[in-house]
Amino acid sequence: MASSAAEEQEPTALPPLLLFRRVDAAFYAALRQRYRVLDFFASGDPLPAFLAAAAADPDPPRAAVVVGGGAVRVDAAFLDAVPSLRFVFSTGAGVDHIDLAECARRGVAVANSGRVYSTDVADHAVSLLIDVLRRVSASQRFVRRGLWPVLGDYPLGNKLGSKRVGIIGLGNIGSLIAKRLEAFGCIIYYNSRKQRDSVPYKYFPNVQDLASESDVLVVACSLNKDTRHIVNKDVLEALGKDGIIVNIGRGANVDEPELVGALKDGRIAGAGLDVFENEPKVPAELLSMDNVVMTPHIAVLTSESRSDLRDTTIGNLEAFFSGKPLLTPVLPW
Amino acid sequence: MASSAAEEQEPTALPPLLLFRRVDAAFYAALRQRYRVLDFFASGDPLPAFLAAAAADPDPPRAAVVVGGGAVRVDAAFLDAVPSLRFVFSTGAGVDHIDLAECARRGVAVANSGRVYSTDVADHAVSLLIDVLRRVSASQRFVRRGLWPVLGDYPLGNKLGSKRVGIIGLGNIGSLIAKRLEAFGCIIYYNSRKQRDSVPYKYFPNVQDLASESDVLVVACSLNKDTRHIVNKDVLEALGKDGIIVNIGRGANVDEPELVGALKDGRIAGAGLDVFENEPKVPAELLSMDNVVMTPHIAVLTSESRSDLRDTTIGNLEAFFSGKPLLTPVLPW
The missing domain is CATH 3.40.50.720 (NAD(P)-binding Rossmann-like Domain)
Structure with a gap:
């Protein structure tokens, strides 16, 4: 039987993950089962404050999941704000919202949704x-x-x-x-x-x-x-x-x-x-x-691709955290 | 130089054709160049009167072009009304508006639009x-x-x-x-x-x-x-x-x-x-x-198929009138 202290400790033992995307309940549950999710949209904070708080965490985040399409831009300012970051996963195929040159310079790996869509x-x-x-x-x-x-x-x-x-x-x-x-x-x-x-x-x-x-x-x-x-x-x-x-x-x-x-x-x-x-x-x-x-940018919106995306996201995060090759790398590490 | 009498005679020398379909100008011109077109929809007559007049013609029609889809039904009554008829061309692929058994019994050949659509x-x-x-x-x-x-x-x-x-x-x-x-x-x-x-x-x-x-x-x-x-x-x-x-x-x-x-x-x-x-x-x-x-029964409605239909219609009529095999027979003759 687990002690009460162990139960309280367990969540903080999970690696932290920055999340910059709204995800459905099943996707969110799959992430929270594996990671301590720091959820930007749920926080209600402005981006600089959110990033500063994450960087100041005793266990600062090494990975981020970012929505495709550019609602959040992973540029030099973003990367400067969370210097612990080593992996960015884009949930879209396009990575025009990610400054790949800045990521390469800092040794930040990047993966995308691959062929999911x-x-x-x-x-x-x-x-x-x-x-x-x-x-x-x-x-x-x-x-x-x-x-x-x-x-x-x-x-x-x-x-x-x-x-x-x-x-x-x-x-x-x-x-x-x-x-x-x-x-x-x-x-x-x-x-x-x-x-x-x-x-x-x-x-x-x-x-x-x-x-x-x-x-x-x-x-x-x-x-x-x-x-x-x-x-x-x-x-x-x-x-x-x-x-x-x-x-x-x-x-x-x-x-x-x-x-x-x-x-x-x-x-x-x-x-x-x-x-x-x-x-x-x-x-x-x-x-x-x-x-x-x-049509309202629905070309990727099927329930099948959404579930494939969940698998691809988790697969890439697990590869990153276990030091294995990324499944769908844009910038390998 | 043609005499005035010859000029007047020329149109009646064309074989008569019963037409039960609205066609575009190019299609109509192609038909009228080759046949004396007896146009049901242009006549404004009820069907029995139209058929009776056609049957009473000194040169009664041997061929008919019928719209697909059943606006005009080629059944026993229709065939009885114009006993000279020996060929029915349906401008649709379906021939559910044509009584094939009655046509077969009377030796009336039937062709359809084939693979045009x-x-x-x-x-x-x-x-x-x-x-x-x-x-x-x-x-x-x-x-x-x-x-x-x-x-x-x-x-x-x-x-x-x-x-x-x-x-x-x-x-x-x-x-x-x-x-x-x-x-x-x-x-x-x-x-x-x-x-x-x-x-x-x-x-x-x-x-x-x-x-x-x-x-x-x-x-x-x-x-x-x-x-x-x-x-x-x-x-x-x-x-x-x-x-x-x-x-x-x-x-x-x-x-x-x-x-x-x-x-x-x-x-x-x-x-x-x-x-x-x-x-x-x-x-x-x-x-x-x-x-x-x-959609409003548009699956066949392209300008390309319309022009292919014109060619297929004329091709079948020319085959019939020259005693050659029909291009797209349903009931050969």
Whole structure:
């Protein structure tokens, strides 16, 4: 039988973990079973005060779990505030909110969600594309408003097969999108930092050239200084008036005001967007457009991927704390 | 130089063609270039009067083009009214509006649209399924109503990969749906009149058994007396509360009141429907359901398939009139 002292001691014996993400009950329980969770959002403290308190802990934290998407930025100031930190896990695939150079300089390992979300994001990209081409959402509004019996046949959409789809970024997600669209008879082109020898698709070193040759552009790259506004006015111009943009990357991969202008003027034909530059704000002009399909950054939101994320997070933390190789390293240690 | 008499005579020299379908200008021009078009919808006459006038023509029609879906039924009465008829072309894939036994008995050949629509319908089925699972349309309404900044993250959807998809009817369309869903990592089961040796998917001779083992049922069969209400109360029960129905076949393949009841009570999880029992009427209860995706029978409506249909129609008519084999025969002659 455990003594009362041992019972009180047990929680503090767990290694501390900084948590910068809201997680569901099962995920939270899995973390608290293994770690002394220092929960930023539950604390209600401003970030500097929260970090200072963590750093002053007798057993200061060596690991942090950070939400993807940039609500909390792991930059030099963050790392300075908790010098004990040696591992940062991002619960997103993108790590644009983590200063990797600063982490490398200080010997802080970084891991991300790996391929947990890749298939869901690829599936969502395909769904957005078919929806725009085939007017699924728009025709559904027609049904829900009771217009079908009044107006009769809905206007024609466009076939997916034989469309030339230019994918920007042929990583995990881009490759899965390509695989899916091949099954629909699409012709796949791509742009990425370098040509990949292992794929049969035509490579375009330049995004504007890719856009000129494509009916559809799918943005599937990560966000960094080279890919910010990779879809700009010139690329939209090259895509042309029958062209469609699908964005499941980051909002800032596309110059949003230019996109809105091109849609308004009919300089491109339509768009399927899961991400926006100033989420959760969506440009008001888009809300009335029938040729735009918009979802609230849900490409990763499935219960299956959420449970996979929990496993991947715990797996990486356990690897870090036991000195084993990380499962999904971005910066190994 | 042609004489005035020859000019007047020329149109009547074209073979007469009964037309029971609204067609676009290009299609109409292609028909009128080759045939003396007797246009039912343009005539404004009731069907019996229209048929009687056609039969009384000095050069009575031997061929008819009939819209798919049953607006005009080619039954014994129709065939009796125009005994000169020897060929009926249906502009749909389904021929449930044509009495094939009566046609066979009278030596009337029948052709349909063949595979013109197959890929578009398969694409649409996939789109409906992803939409229901991933809440694409529902989350879009959330965005368009301005709720994203107010309510934050949208509830989780479900992953497509690893779902067991039971396809009812593994013809052209069903096979194309299977091929597409395999690329998403789905497990394909099917029911059809007989097992197909050439496919690797698990066969269920009984639809209720198929439903018991499936997460999703996709209705992709034609409509006939055996498939009317093939999805009935027992099948919905077997599919169960996490199950999803997708229907791109015919509305009457599903017992619609039972489907509505199962959706209302949460006895199944959702539905993606392009067809309804009493089109263009849609059950009012469905209009407020967020877990139902409804499109107005648009699965075949692309400009590409419309132009393919024109070619297939003309091709079959030319084959008939020149005594060559039909391109896409249902009942050869």
